[in-house]
Amino acid sequence: MPIIRNGRIQEDVWVSLTDREAETLGRDTPVLVSLEEWKAGRETLIANFDRRAIRLENADDVEDIREDLADLDAVILVFPKFNDGRAFSQARLLRDRFGFKGEIRATGHVIQDQFLFLQRCGVDAVEVMDEKLLDAWQRANRRFKGYYQPALDVVEGTGRDTAETVSSGHGAAYARVEPAVLASWAY
């Protein structure tokens, strides 16, 4: 399914290791593993592949990868159902507390009415059913002129990114809004 990131539609580059034997893949293959696989094969994965992503289920504790974030290019969070909101806290911790600069992607059952919340929790990519949702993703952060609580605020991608630069991550596009408690006072 298409991915929205950096203000445009992209292909999903990550190759799930569970689908293939690791030996058949070149070191330039962007690989995707589960938390279990990461824990079991961390050293080998770092040695054999240049780009690595991890998929976290929503019961997984993000603390488990806190020390490993420098070795990861992307964290993929899962919504089994759109109203299961654990990934919002996972994203917030990864981006805000752990300072993760890579891609944080939301996958699974995500609806467009959640785009703003995702962005404000530090999610910078989303897997969508329909490319038309790009517009909704870009508009999400423009509906309101400000917010009532401090969170992460997205600076929209330029859309100029090429596939080559994708792996560098775009976490820096997210600025911590501070101080923004009771943003209404700023007006």
Added chain:
Amino acid sequence: MYTYNEFDHAFVRDRTAEFRDQVARRIAGELTEDEFKPLRLMNGLYLQLHAYMLRVAIPYGTLSARQMRQLGYIARRWDRNWGHFTTRQNIQYNWTKLDDVPDILDALADVEMHAIQTSGNCIRNVTADQFAGVAADEIEDSRVWAEIMRQWSTLHPEFTFLPRKFKIAITGSENDRAAVKLHDIGLRMRRNDAGEVGFEVIVGGGQGRTPIVGETIREFLPKQHLLSYLEAILRTYNLLGRRDNLYKARIKILVAAVGIEKFAEMVEEEWHEIKDSALTLDAAKIAEIERHFAPPVYQEIAEPVAPYDAARFTDPAFAAWTRTNLFPHKQPGYTIVTVSLKPAGGVPGDATAEQMEALADLAEKYSLGELRIAHEQNVVLPYVRKQDLHTLWQALGEHGLADANIGLITDIISCPGLDYCNLANARAIPIAQRLSRHFSDPALQSEIGPITLNISGCINACGHHHVGNIGILGVDKKGVEHYQITIGGIADENAAIGKILGPSFPAESVVDAIDTLIGTFRKIRTEGETFIDTVTRVGITPFKETLYANH
């Protein structure tokens, strides 16, 4: 009271526009009902037994006369001429149309109101003591903090898809009038040994199918850390609260599962990480909100107020009303009036459009243009001069609003029950009506004395039956409405869950059953004892024995 600034205005308008767009997408089929449901719920829109029901927030129960008038206008224009005030300081319109709701939200925005987060698995309308800012017994005005929490919780990006709904209540007094121990988070303002004001933080309380009295996880939280502490609790809950079972998803179940000490430890650990973040409230920010709740300019009025005392002397019906419906005010010469929405045979909490407009007019004339909604489903006029009371009481009488029964047996809390609600198992309103008619004699009510009688039409307990001195719960027994009776429940600072007396009764026996309980109480009470005092002293057995001996 709080007045919106430009930002608030724009925000609520933008939110309404968003909902208008969501409604259009739903009607066009771009959103399925499954996807639309949580979105409409987050704007207070339910699909009830007969129609769409819109629940509008009355944050911390405070309303201006203009807002009350607008609530009446909405009832006239888009509903069937009345509204229902709920146990969580909301008003519900029972007959709204989906197509009209965006317009209703716009009409609310015109007067700085909204329906944001009055339902859904998010942080709900924050409730507070209805006497905040005026009660003689309070430490500080809790509305300042309720407003800060209202703002912080509005469209919180992280806590909008929680495992289950989340209710916060705050009281600024030692005497808890906001049932804070029965909320997911309860806050009680208190003074520490150094004389500073902060919060006692209580978590894991709640009613519903598993009633639990909340426990304190922090004895004293300095004011400036309120939001970071709340965020620590919410984050812990969001990540660890159960999502596999609707009935086990509230924070009280998580707290019970891990234990209060362990839960407190987890919260403190999380709090430690964010304690000194952007969430810290500096003195200037607090002062900015406090400014909105600055006391009005009071007149200097010498007590006693002679015309008031004279009217009490010459008009016994007025005197009776002043004995039940007034509460001591901070300011000499002023009083707090509770206007009863519990006429004998009426629907608890219902007010017609005409009554809402009349209340708005009277608030303008006699209460500095301000009103409150109590969780007991009554209306409060918080700034009444004692010399105006007699005239006010007469005017209230013209609109059927002068019942002298606050805190008495006919001041019944009742949910809408099976007459309106999709979840109910039995009707609640007809039971309330029969009881209030049965006990309508003022002398009898006065003789029985202070008591709370609460009725819920199902185990979700919107009618607070678990914490009524007498609680009545509607159940479905083989397709027939039955009612289970509990006694000993308390909603205040001594919160307790009532005990079930025995098998349930069919509808036609409920009045008799309650009459038997009251008869037993009158027989065994000692001089000056209230119903709950007697239950506390003797336990439930004497009540149980007479109740089931007669039935």
Added chain:
Amino acid sequence: MKVTTRVMTANRLGDGAVVYLAEEDDWVLVLDDAEVADGDEAAAALEARAAASAARQEVVSTYLFAVSVTETGIAPVSQREIIRAAGPTVGTDLPATTPLV
């Protein structure tokens, strides 16, 4: 005696009104005008038609409920459906003395 006769109900999407499925996929406001399904097969047919209507964004919250058919008309079996069909038994717009059934 097991009740085998059932009626399909829903709320109209736009105004929320309680409606019942009648012939020719018409949704009607009056229970007596509803189509009654006798037996599981007929009930399944109503369910399929209701689902199709819901998919066309006409109604929401579709479900079947038991009724008894008498000479005077169609009567719901459960208290809930009796109230849903007839409206609240009490209320601010109704006489306060409406008897409890």
